[in-house]
Amino acid sequence: xxxxxxxxxxxxxxxxxxxxxxxxxxxxxxxxxxxxxxxxxxxxxxxxxxxxxxxxxxxxxxxxxxxxxxxxxxxxxxxxxxxxxxxxxxxxxxxxxxxxxxxxxxxxxxxxxxxxxxxxxxxxxxxxxxxxxxxxxxxxxxxxxxxxxxxxxxxxxxxxxxxxxxxxxxxxxxxxxxxxxxxxxxxxxxxxxxxxxxxxxxxxxxxxxxxxxxxxxxxxxxxxxxxxxxxxxxxxxxxxxxxxxxxxxxxxxxxxxxxxxxxxxxxxxxxxxxxxxxxxxxxx
Amino acid sequence: xxxxxxxxxxxxxxxxxxxxxxxxxxxxxxxxxxxxxxxxxxxxxxxxxxxxxxxxxxxxxxxxxxxxxxxxxxxxxxxxxxxxxxxxxxxxxxxxxxxxxxxxxxxxxxxxxxxxxxxxxxxxxxxxxxxxxxxxxxxxxxxxxxxxxxxxxxxxxxxxxxxxxxxxxxxxxxxxxxxxxxxxxxxxxxxxxxxxxxxxxxxxxxxxxxxxxxxxxxxxxxxxxxxxxxxxxxxxxxxxxxxxxxxxxxxxxxxxxxxxxxxxxxxxxxxxxxxxxxxxxxxx
Numbered sequence: 402x403x404x405x406x407x408x409x410x411x412x413x414x415x416x417x418x419x420x421x422x423x424x425x426x427x428x429x430x431x432x433x434x435x436x437x438x439x440x441x442x443x444x445x446x447x448x449x450x451x452x453x454x455x456x457x458x459x460x461x462x463x464x465x466x467x468x469x470x471x472x473x474x475x476x477x478x479x480x481x482x483x484x485x486x487x488x489x490x491x492x493x494x495x496x497x498x499x500x501x502x503x504x505x506x507x508x509x510x511x512x513x514x515x516x517x518x519x520x521x522x523x524x525x526x527x528x529x530x531x532x533x534x535x536x537x538x539x540x541x542x543x544x545x546x547x548x549x550x551x552x553x554x555x556x557x558x559x560x561x562x563x564x565x566x567x568x569x570x571x572x573x574x575x576x577x578x579x580x581x582x583x584x585x586x587x588x589x590x591x592x593x594x595x596x597x598x599x600x601x602x603x604x605x606x607x608x609x610x611x612x613x614x615x616x617x618x619x620x621x622x623x624x625x626x627x628x629x630x631x632x633x634x635x636x637x638x639x640x641x642x643x644x645x646x647x648x649x650x651x652x653x654x655x656x657x658x659x660x661x662x663x664x665x666x667x668x669x670x671x672x673x674x675x676x677x678x679x680x681x682x683x684x685x
Numbered sequence: 686x687x688x689x690x691x692x693x694x695x696x697x698x699x700x701x702x703x704x705x706x707x708x709x710x711x712x713x714x715x716x717x718x719x720x721x722x723x724x725x726x727x728x729x730x731x732x733x734x735x736x737x738x739x740x741x742x743x744x745x746x747x748x749x750x751x752x753x754x755x756x757x758x759x760x761x762x763x764x765x766x767x768x769x770x771x772x773x774x775x776x777x778x779x780x781x782x783x784x785x786x787x788x789x790x791x792x793x794x795x796x797x798x799x800x801x802x803x804x805x806x807x808x809x810x811x812x813x814x815x816x817x818x819x820x821x822x823x824x825x826x827x828x829x830x831x832x833x834x835x836x837x838x839x840x841x842x843x844x845x846x847x848x849x850x851x852x853x854x855x856x857x858x859x860x861x862x863x864x865x866x867x868x869x870x871x872x873x874x875x876x877x878x879x880x881x882x883x884x885x886x887x888x889x890x891x892x893x894x895x896x897x898x899x900x901x902x903x904x905x906x907x908x909x910x911x912x913x914x915x916x917x918x919x920x921x922x923x924x925x926x927x928x929x930x931x932x933x934x935x936x937x938x939x940x941x942x943x944x945x946x947x948x949x950x951x952x953x954x955x956x957x958x959x960x961x962x963x964x965x966x967x968x969x
Contacts, residue, residue, distance in 0.1 A: 454919075458919045461741070571921065575924050615903060615905075618899040622896055631917060635738075640764065
């Protein structure tokens with residue numbers, strides 16, 4: 402089986418793939434749309450892309466592309482802890498305290514802001530297009546007295562030495578990834594734990610929209626269907642027009658969820674189930 | 686009065702400033718946080734920053750910075766139509782059909798995708814950091830057979846000639862901007878129409894969160910307080926923890942909105958009113 406993921410190599414998405422699909426062939430794509438299109442074009446069997454991060458919120462391009470461009474069911478999700486490490490070229494091990502500059506993606510630098518400020522006295526930071534690009538630069542420029550911020554896999558992939566582990570400011574930073582495919586997917590991953598099941602649906606409200614949102618939530622509330630997430634995204638037809646993406650914390654059943662959907666449709670909503678799937682997390 | 690805005694010069698934010706504050710001194714800032722900080726540091730009296738676009742959705746950095754970093758009340762909003770034009774160096778007017786490349790910000794290029802595809806046969810496109818940067822490049826490189834995509838003000842500011850107006854694919858594309866200040870602001874703008882009033886609040890739910898969201902909407906619904914927008918943003922404390930930003934389509938009053946807020950607080954929500962303010966739009 403071929404697994405497409407948002408590259409480049411050694412990103413957190415790559416870590417998600419290695420844990421969920423340890424024995425499959427992993428193929429990196431440069432953008433999220435490229436990765437999703439690759440499933441439709443049958444270049445890969447499965448796509449794995451980020452959908453939400455604790456600090457940044459939703460990955461809008463993933464939601465928008467699933468809503469507007471491709472019809473691709475969600476088959477699973479995997480949550481990965483975001484742990485950042487400081488790494489250098491091995492030849493600088495003896496004098497790593499002489500570092501003058503830190504390279505990484507702007508998000509990774511932001512995630513380590515307090516550490517860099519307190520431990521490295523606000524050292525100069527340079528943005529790169531990815532954490533992998535930072536590691537590659539350090540590897541290829543041993544003459545630069547610089548460090549990169551990246552994950553464990555980045556250090557391994559580019560042969561760098563980690564001089565300080567877990568330099569991220571927030572300990573509870575995680576990213577959720579969606580696994581999308583047109584075929585049945587079996588999960589056998591010893592390094593991931595099943596956390597439960599989710600059902601994700603997209604709801605479009607009728608014209609008198611926001612009393613309608615209350616009505617939508619009522620249909621779930623009286624059935625004690627528990628929403629774990631609600632996110633609005635623009636329909637792109639005008640300011641003030643939204644879709645809602647709703648996650649329930651259970652598998653789709655034969656009675657309650659179909660009953661809620663039937664009621665919502667009867668009051669003028671459009672409802673599309675995007676998937677009903679197991680939710681995994683990497684065991685620590 | 687000094688008005689800080691998200692620069693560079695000649696962006697749509699600049700157009701919003703010119704319309705709302707035609708007689709005031711406008712000062713460009715390179716980032717949204719810089720612009721908001723400038724009000725706190727009293728470098729400017731007012732900040733004007735984008736908060737929502739029809740196609741892209743919320744401007745997360747604006748919401749997050751208002752929630753997590755600065756306490757700055759919303760004093761008004763202005764909605765601007767996003768109209769993109771194709772412009773060239775005036776010396777190429779005689780042979781503009783020989784264009785080989787189009788420069789602009791990736792969003793502007795995306796907004797004109799269908800036009801460029803059908804009228805220019807999928808001409809090569811190059812991304813720049815802003816539409817203004819594209820116009821500056823065209824101005825300074827008359828030897829390049831290229832065009833820029835940008836707005837009316839960009840063409841004027843950089844002395845370029847518009848060869849085709851309104852090349853954007855979606856006619857109803859608008860951006861909403863917030864006007865933030867610690868002092869009272871008077872609006873006298875002949876080119877803008879008052880559309881109504883809004884009240885924006887941030888609501889944090891108690892622990893059993895999503896039945897609670899239904900409860901929150903009930904407090905508004907039975908009072909017939911009309912929500913025109915609800916947006917979830919992460920609290921940054923863990924996946925699944927959100928704030929909700931809620932816009933009502935009216936001015937804050939003495940009875941209904943305070944009553945709803947008191948009830949929400951009584952059931953364990955935290956509520957903060959971010960502003961109650963007039964909403965303007967540029968008259969077409």
